[in-house]
Amino acid sequence: MRKSIIVAICAVVMSATALFAQNQSVIASAGNAAGTVEGQSYRDETLRVDLMLSGSSSSVSVSLRSMSVTDGWYGRRCNLSTTPVKGNGEILLVDSSSGETVYASSFSTVFQEWLATDEARTVSKSFENTFLLPMPLAKSSLILRLFDNRGDVMCENVFPVDPDDILIERKARSDVRSKYIHRGGDPARCIDVAIIAEGYGPSEKGKFFKDAGTAAEAILSHEPFKKYSSLFNFIAIFKESEDSGVSVPREGTWKRTAVGSHFDTFYMDRYLTTSHVFAVHDLLSGFPYEHLVILANTDVYGGGGIYNSYTLTTAHHKLFKPVVVHEFGHSFGALADEYDYDNPADPYYVPSCEPWEQNITTMCLEPGCSKAPAISRKESGDRLKTAGCAPTLRMLSVLCARGLWSG
Numbered sequence: 001m002r003k004s005i006i007v008a009i010c011a012v013v014m015s016a017t018a019l020f021a022q023n024q025s026v027i028a029s030a031g032n033a034a035g036t037v038e039g040q041s042y043r044d045e046t047l048r049v050d051l052m053l054s055g056s057s058s059s060v061s062v063s064l065r066s067m068s069v070t071d072g073w074y075g076r077r078c079n080l081s082t083t084p085v086k087g088n089g090e091i092l093l094v095d096s097s098s099g100e101t102v103y104a105s106s107f108s109t110v111f112q113e114w115l116a117t118d119e120a121r122t123v124s125k126s127f128e129n130t131f132l133l134p135m136p137l138a139k140s141s142l143i144l145r146l147f148d149n150r151g152d153v154m155c156e157n158v159f160p161v162d163p164d165d166i167l168i169e170r171k172a173r174s175d176v177r178s179k180y181i182h183r184g185g186d187p188a189r190c191i192d193v194a195i196i197a198e199g200y201g202p203s204e205k206g207k208f209f210k211d212a213g214t215a216a217e218a219i220l221s222h223e224p225f226k227k228y229s230s231l232f233n234f235i236a237i238f239k240e241s242e243d244s245g246v247s248v249p250r251e252g253t254w255k256r257t258a259v260g261s262h263f264d265t266f267y268m269d270r271y272l273t274t275s276h277v278f279a280v281h282d283l284l285s286g287f288p289y290e291h292l293v294i295l296a297n298t299d300v301y302g303g304g305g306i307y308n309s310y311t312l313t314t315a316h317h318k319l320f321k322p323v324v325v326h327e328f329g330h331s332f333g334a335l336a337d338e339y340d341y342d343n344p345a346d347p348y349y350v351p352s353c354e355p356w357e358q359n360i361t362t363m364c365l366e367p368g369c370s371k372a373p374a375i376s377r378k379e380s381g382d383r384l385k386t387a388g389c390a391p392t393l394r395m396l397s398v399l400c401a402r403g404l405w406s407g
């Protein structure tokens, strides 16, 4: 989520323990073989739901673009009805007869980040979002909720799901080149990460697979990924782009690339995203995947990571390795940046509300403040030093797991 800032890299790596603490259900479920859960309420198929999130800061709506299905379910297979963190939104599958929750997942969106910008006060826009769910056995309701920055529901919509609906398109496997970079085991029991080529020309296939290997190696070199490497699969997906490199709008450069990514998202230089989310998932159709890492073939610094959506980063900047780990911390682990932003009145967080992200807090360290925690400023500073962070006033307001938070 949000833009990359170099100073945050050490903190994100350091917070990897927090990342897994909040994803225990995900880890626990990886390792359960297909069809072993008693009373299983879903088919061994993936239901892909394409939604449009639309509106402005004053009015938001969710509408259905399409549903499709592919063979195999590669997400978690237990703890299906709960989510490890709240997220900025949640999606639920509820059995229409029993009322029981078949599946629940939380997420964040670029759309909600955009809602916090000045532009959203005067303009209405639509953003693509794709969600992957296990196909339910019986007729169900798909419930989509978006939360505001206080955690309250700002938008909810319900869509019927009939697993036998003839208009749910059965999609074939995408015609792209693929290669397993790291194979921990059976996709049914592992966390499956797809690494996607963006801006690699026809002659750059080998270069991409090498970069994909570097990305997987960087992630798996850190604990606790390293410890759980046998529960991860990394599959590299190559589709050539017409042009080499990616779009840099501030330079007037627009390129024809596999997933149409560009820098300058929200007019921020280093924020690299793609608005063509449906195209990303089209590339992956039929492959086993749950999490996405898109590698951009450029040495321009930048990237982004959105919880349970995707990581996008640049493969040839000198900080490629730590940045891909940083962004994966956002998209896989739901970690927030550990630094404050240039604008002290960041509309994304409300000082009176604790964020749902497990590695930050809005608690205040000023003596006498009602949000002050039961820990001294000196003690929290010492913990940050021990954790390898340089304690600054700015960081003291947004602390990592080994500082203020873990106590």
Ligand SMILES: [Zn+2]
Residues within 6 Å of the ligand: 001, 002, 003, 004, 005, 008, 326, 327, 330, 337
């Ligand atoms: Zn970040």
